[in-house]
Amino acid sequence: MQPTAGSSSYTSHDPPPRSDLLWDRIPSLKILKPPKGPFSQQVDERCLTFCSQSITGRIHGHDPWCRSLCVRRVFLHEVTRVLATHAHAHPSSSPVPVHYPLPPEGQRYSGWLHALVGGPSTDPAADGYGVLGDRDEPRTWKAGWYLWWSRSRWAAQERFDQMRRSLEAQAEWEHLKARRNDEWAHGGAVYDEHRIAEDANRIDDLGNMPPFPDVSHESILLPLPELHPFASLEKVLGPTRTLLVFLQQGVRDGVQQELMRRMYEKARSDEPLKLFRMCCGLIWSNMGFGDDDDDEKKP
Numbered sequence: 001m002q003p004t005a006g007s008s009s010y011t012s013h014d015p016p017p018r019s020d021l022l023w024d025r026i027p028s029l030k031i032l033k034p035p036k037g038p039f040s041q042q043v044d045e046r047c048l049t050f051c052s053q054s055i056t057g058r059i060h061g062h063d064p065w066c067r068s069l070c071v072r073r074v075f076l077h078e079v080t081r082v083l084a085t086h087a088h089a090h091p092s093s094s095p096v097p098v099h100y101p102l103p104p105e106g107q108r109y110s111g112w113l114h115a116l117v118g119g120p121s122t123d124p125a126a127d128g129y130g131v132l133g134d135r136d137e138p139r140t141w142k143a144g145w146y147l148w149w150s151r152s153r154w155a156a157q158e159r160f161d162q163m164r165r166s167l168e169a170q171a172e173w174e175h176l177k178a179r180r181n182d183e184w185a186h187g188g189a190v191y192d193e194h195r196i197a198e199d200a201n202r203i204d205d206l207g208n209m210p211p212f213p214d215v216s217h218e219s220i221l222l223p224l225p226e227l228h229p230f231a232s233l234e235k236v237l238g239p240t241r242t243l244l245v246f247l248q249q250g251v252r253d254g255v256q257q258e259l260m261r262r263m264y265e266k267a268r269s270d271e272p273l274k275l276f277r278m279c280c281g282l283i284w285s286n287m288g289f290g291d292d293d294d295d296e297k298k299p
Contacts, residue, residue, distance in 0.1 A: 037077045038077055040075075044072065044073045044074070044075065045070060045071065045072045045073070045163055046070065046071050047068060047069065047070040047071075047156075047159065047160070047163070048068070048069050048070075049066060049067070049068040049069075049156050050066065050067050050068075051064045051065065051066040051067075051153060052064060052065050052066075053065070063153055064153055066150075066151065066152065066153040066156055067149075067150075067151055068148075068149065068150045068151075068155070068156040068159065069147075069148070069149050070147070070148040070149075070159060071145065071146070071147060071148075072145070072146040072147075072148060073144075073145050073146075074141055074142065074143050074144060074145075074146065074167070075143060076095075076143045078141070078143070078166070078167050079097060079098055079099075079100065079140075079141050079142060079143055079167070080095040080096060080097055080098060081095065081096050081098050082094070082095050082096070083095075083096050098168075099140040099141075100140055100141045100167040100168060100170070100171045101138040101139065101140055101141075101171055101174070102138065102139045102140060102141060102221060103170070103174060103216065103221060104174075104214070104216035105148075105150075105155075105216040105217075105219040105220050105221045106139055106146075106220075106221035106222075106223075107138055107139050108220070109139070109220070109221065109222055109223070141167055142223065144223060144224065144226065145223070145224040146221060146222065146223055146224060147221070147222045147224055148219065148220070148221050148222075149219065149220050149222075150215075150218055150219035150220075151218050151219075152215045152218040152219060154213070154215050155215045155216075155218060155219045158215075177211075177212040180210075180211045180212060181210045181211060181212055181214075184210045184211055185210070
């Protein structure tokens with residue numbers, strides 16, 4: 001009986017079985033490099049939230065007391081895009097920065113942390129109270145570390161939702177909230193099926209309040225200045241290195257041996273004894289015991 005196509009060991013759509021090669025059976029070491037860029041498994045944000053509620057607060061329906069702290073690291077691939085250039089015979093690619101605006105809590109930062117740690121602020125539109133004046137361009141995300149702090153449980157919940165979005169998606173979300181609030185303010189909000197699906201995750205009815213109340217005044221987003229501890233340590237230990245160089249040069253030239261020889265010769269001479277007698281005479285005179293003898297010697 002001839003085997004049919006359906007009863008064969010593998011179908012035409014499946015790859016044929018791979019035969020084991022000889023070098024596959026030899027024990028070897030495999031070096032696995034973790035993926036980089038957007039496919040990396042490296043952690044870029046950590047958050048810590050603490051909330052508490054009292055008995056009377058629960059009875060009256062008050063919001064719990066919450067404090068949230070997040071540390072966010074923005075990588076270079078999140079704020080740049082690679083654009084290919086085909087104008088030449090050999091195409092090249094160069095990274096181009098992408099300007100994603102910071103959330104509202106990051107627009108009020110005046111640079112006081114940089115002034116305290118890393119130097120004075122270079123933003124002329126910022127005053128000394130942490131509130132920006134008139135700005136033509138909003139602040140944007142840069143590669144580096146950011147610190148987010150909030151006392152609002154709504155802001156913490158939204159922050160957790162933002163942890164699954166990219167910077168581009170976060171900017172689109174802020175734009176969507178601003179548009180919905182603007183439509184609500186003008187009383188002409190029109191919701192289609194797509195918008196209703198986007199708002200399906202809202203838990204409670206805010207009544208006469210805007211669809212997305214502004215809670216950014218209860219949060220703050222700070223870009224952490226870059227710290228270079230090794231550079232500061234090098235400045236502190238710089239004179240020590242110079243001193244060690246001079247000490248090594250002195251040992252090589254015999255300066256220390258010459259100094260010890262001269263000190264030994266001075267100690268064996270009568271000069272230390274003369275110096276001791278002179279000091280004792282000055283002390284005796286200053287105590288007033290030598291004034292009578294001096295007066296008798298005077299004519």
